[in-house]
Amino acid sequence: MDNKPQTLFPINEAPPKNQKALKWRLVTNQRNLFYMLAAGMVMSPKGFGEKYYQDTLSSFPGWIPLFADNVPKAAIDLSVSERHHLIPCIVTIDLKNLHGGLVAMDIDGHAREIQFPDQLNSSKIALFVPAPLPVTWLESIAFPSKEEKLACEDDARDFGNVPLLDFKREIDSRLFSKTNDAPWPPSRVTLPDRDNVLNKAFSAGGIMAMLLHMGNLGDVGVQSCRLGFDPSGTDLSTIADPMLRELGSWLQTEPTLTNVNILPRLFWGVIDSVTACRSSVDTISPIDAVLGYLDTAAAGLDEKTKQILLKLTNDLRKLAGLGDSTITELFEKHTKPFSRALILFFLRDKCADLVEFRHPLMNEVDYVVAAILFAARDGWLGLPLVLRDAVGLQDAVAHRMGALAHRMAGSGMDLGEPPVRPMPLRELFTPGIRGWSSKQRDAALLLSRELKWIECIHTRINLGKGEYRMIIDGGGVQIILPGDVKAVVTEVEPSKFFTQLSYSKIPVKLEKRIRDMFKA
Template identity: 25%
Template sequence: MVDRKKQKIRWFFPTNTNNIRMIIAQGLLTSPDGFQKYYIDALELKPGWIPVFKNSVPLEILDKCISERQNLTPCIVELNLGGVKGTAKTFKNSNWIDIRVEDVVGLHTKGIDSIYLPAPLPLSCFSSLLFQNNEDLIQFKNDIKNRSNVILNGLNLKSAKIDQLLFHGMGSDEKLFKDSNINKKNFENLSVNQDLFESSVSDQNLFQGSFTRKNFSSDSSDPQHLSETTFDDNGYLHNGFQRYGVDDYKRVFAFGGLLLNLFYFAKNGTLSNAVYHIIKGSGDVQDSEDIQGLGSVCGSGYVQGSGNVQGSDNVQGSEKIKKSMEKGIEFILNYFRDTHADMGALSPGEKIYHGLVTTAIRSQSFENFKEDMIIFLESDRWDEKSRSRVQSLTATLGNFEKIVDKSVSEQFRDAKTPLEKVLLMLFLRESSDALIDYNFSSDLLEQKIIDEKLVLQFAMLFGIRDKFIKSPPFLRQFDGLQDFISYKMAVYAHSKMKSDMEFEAPQVPPTLMDMMKNERFKEWFAVTSKIEDCFQTIINLPKGEHELKVANSGSSLILKGIPQLTIELMEREYFHKILKCKLESYEKYLARYRKATQ
């Protein structure tokens, strides 16, 4: 007989391969509200919560995972919950009770054969995908070849004999299903409201930034029971967690798209890298980097052109970065950090940015975004003071696609404000891929019509509009980046729903600018990329007299002591060149960086 105490504990989430493809594509295991297309699976047991089963999966639930239509294929996600902490629920003695995840994972806790985790979960918690036979596994591999946004990144696909037994009830405990008090009759009648994913943007709630505030009664014996709850003056739940709705998840996925784009465009300079690090810290106290602490992110120097502008300390350096930000960048930062002012206190320009960000989050497509943006600007919400400006902007947007005798570069020159330039790019290019591939003309850069701050706004808003699911596939293939961004989305979501869930952080991928803080890597990258003229070398000579030897064969300078060499980046020259370089060799750069730091 197998010693149960020595038996390895495994945790499973049952679903189907259609849902798995969507989960990987969107970057999170969410409740059904987070899916663009969802087929009934175990998530229906307690909406808003993720059921995971210990060592076996009830056959009734596996059957339900493939019940909605023909030709669905069952699949089981094996989860690694070793790095998960926080409050979960389990059903025991006819009641839902709170438990700590860290108290039951890895332990043979008597009477607990399943736990319910508040959604969402990051992809970094996925250990393996299990299939009932090799044919299903091979079919899954073939299916994802035609789906560029389903990127496994080393996720194990398994169909070992011991795993196949899970699909046939071997080792599963029928008592588990009975004791969970799940109403089988109700389960059979479960349905999904697909209209959720087809509803149009409602103009009247365009400015609503708060999250859906519903939760489940913790003392209910019915897993399907949903109740409204009350809040204190600070917006905290009196009982349980907030449940995420469709719009809430759109914001989280927009946050993921924003982070992915910022990671890539961080290559453009100190400011771009600093903004990525600020956003990366959103919702994570341990990783939080406020604007006032930017000096530690940017390093001690900020070189503009050939002039060296250095902050004497972190605060002074961060203030220089803060002053160099466009209002649009700062507003987007505050939007996702929930530190922007109330709508009534916003200036007309800030209201436009609020509507722009909100429309980008809620848009389902490129055309949908353009239509909703025009509707927003043509609404009657504007006062007399701002109406003429908004009408002018609306007319400009309407002319973007009608003008055929002007190039995009000429239209950029005609644009009067950074906001007009941002909208021009958003209306003429439909994806982050197209933005990355766009070739900005040298004269636009030389004349400062396009600069790092403006490209940074492009990157932020394209990422928000694309969201994680439509982000460039080559970006998500960067070593460790997909899991890290998924983790950050999960942290961000749980911070907004007042959950106490914590996840072990995966390895943090360094940006190109992070790597260039290493002098050896910086020198190698400059030579390899043929951009040596974007750097300047400062030689600090030691005190004392030095000797200059001149000979027919050449001259040499003899220094007493050891001089100090510093290689500094000339931001403007560097930006002009690096903007036109597509960063696809991340793994090569990362390998060289790791070697340089050994």
């Protein structure tokens, strides 16, 4: 009997000596892939909730197994074992920005912790990376055949939040045929379970996206958007509303608010309750989570504040049933952004509904506070592609969600510098000391012309000295003058422009043209 230890990977399939593997591959199936693309993160099973199909991610919960070049056939088989309709996918992930401690496995199946990438050497043929990773690190998605690739692309179109077509897709039958016979999962590897729910990261991603969409409303929208993406680099003195000012603390996972006014404490308590119910074992609805939290919070308030809150919760309960008050009546009764955000939360189901909603009694702070609440419910995962397609948004959000998840888990993983945040158009049009620059003036004129904001545009004609003759007829007014005009200047009035920008929907292609003008 041969007593030699089993070789996990055949010797002739190891990476060449002194050569680090450049391609790290994850084995999964198309349904898990779709979910991760929608979620913005490559993640472990708890991130999927109840929509997870067994694949290599379940072998070591909380760790992402990545193979150097060729993969075990057993890993492919495992990833499609749960349902007959599953299609195997092999995803190549770029780790160039990753730094920190992870577990690496050698050719004999022995695993040890290393500091990546400094301690990586050619003997390591698999990595176990603490989850999650930004989905934007995906370099390519490989399918076994043309038919399976097309089937996945057709399948993805049935989902309103799966950006499959944003990623490189290829047919590489070699990856699925040139496999190795190593067992999966490897018997010699033991790792601690570090699987975590990602509720807060999902909510944070949704909040960032919605704040970008609210950024054109005005200065409050711009400042809140800046805080949402870069909480540590934002001057809080520019944000007057106390509820919005605490967004930075919430995003940086600071302790529960205790030293602030009652409304910020209540608001962020509501946000936490809505966020937590996403993975609640009791499958509690966001509406019930809000009511339950407010009932509990009321017990700890002084009598005057308690009565005010009880009036609000009574009206909210009526809305949850068959309320008989109009939105206008409720807004006239409840004038605080906190109350109005909750009223809308009970009346509208999705972030897309809020983006389309307008009411004359709503002010800028009302909309921004409501956007945060709606985003906590939908999360990044629940946003349709139309609310994600701003240039640079997916890169910026996916990285920040992943970094937040690692911060909360205390993993010590460094995902590198976050991508530059996308700016609301309004921020791009912020005037300098001397007003708009030539780029800003040109972009404002193009936007006003394309959207027919005629009231924003005025034309100044400089005429030389002399006598002029005016003719008025059915076609309008003509001015007859000798010689040539000195100048015709078409300009945009900034105040009227910003008013139009605050409530107008900008087509995606036009917005890209405008943003490209600022890059030139």
